[in-house]
Amino acid sequence: MRKILLFLFCVFVTARAFAQETIYETKKDISYYPASTRANAYREERCKLDVYYPTNRSNSSTIVWFHGGSLTGGNKEIPRELLEKGFIVVAVGYRLSPKVLVKDIIEDATASVAWTFNNIANYGGSNKLIFVSGHSAGGYLGMMLTLDKKYLAKYSIDADSIAGLIPFSGQAITHFTVRQERKIKDTQPIIDEYAPLYHVRPTAPPMLLLTGDREMEMLGRYEENAYLARMMKLAGHKATVLHELQGYGHDMVYPGIPLLIREVNRLTKEIKASKNIGL
Secondary structure, three states: OHHHHHHHHHHHHHHHHHHHOOOEEEEEEEEOOOOOOOOOHHHHHHOEEEEEEEOOOOOEEEEEEEOOOOOOOOOOOOOHHHOOOOOEEEEEOOOOOOOOOHHHHHHHHHHHHHHHHHHHHHHOEEEEEEEEEEEOHHHHHHHHHHHOOHHHHOOOOOHHHOOEEEEEOOOOOOOHHHHHHOOOOOOOOOOOOOOHHHHOOOOOOOEEEEEEOOOOOOOOHHHHHHHHHHHHHHHOOOOEEEEEEOOOOOOOHHHHHHHHHHHHHHHHHHHHHHHOOOO
16 A cells, blocks of 8 residues: 555656646747838847747746847857746847947847837736846946836836846946947046936836946946945935945856846745736
């Protein structure tokens, strides 16, 4: 009798594990600008995204990931540490300077997030669980389109409906590539409409700002984010957290990913509970 019970228990456990196994797929090179809009060959080449998603889940959280590269290099990518974690990951490609201006690159990033809001349900996601992240230049793009509400408003989307903003070493002052466009040196700081700092406001989504060690980071990247965190607090925002990854420089994606995962899971749980979204 014991052997039979043990056998049935093993069958039950195996069947349950099999039923819970998650299969992932990736759809590649999806154009995120509306087909009705005119575009040149360069935009058609660069403005595409990949969607990595679990096939047997619903209401999954989505992380929109913008690659780094100073706004002058890089390609869409999915950090391997985000694979098989239950998330949908949208990896975004965008045009690069000097072929286009930074304002055009921000427009690209915004169009990709708008696409995600409008299409992620087709991949088992929820538009109430869209998180924006990315490294360096990618972090900057996420910060700009989230804090300056005019970008997503163009698509009739409220930037405050983003579930969370988690930039990795994003530039908080006016990006140095914008300054290069104006023939201004890297070490001359500016805060204007192309600076996330310029758009601090109390109603922004929760923000987890991640940087490397202040003594090892690029230029003043930690200090910029520290100032942004402070000004968000003074503006009345109650959900900005700054985390400095001690011992790591600007290349701090790998040690930062666990913090991203923890934050997405924490906020997802809160949002699902408050908005009665099914698990």
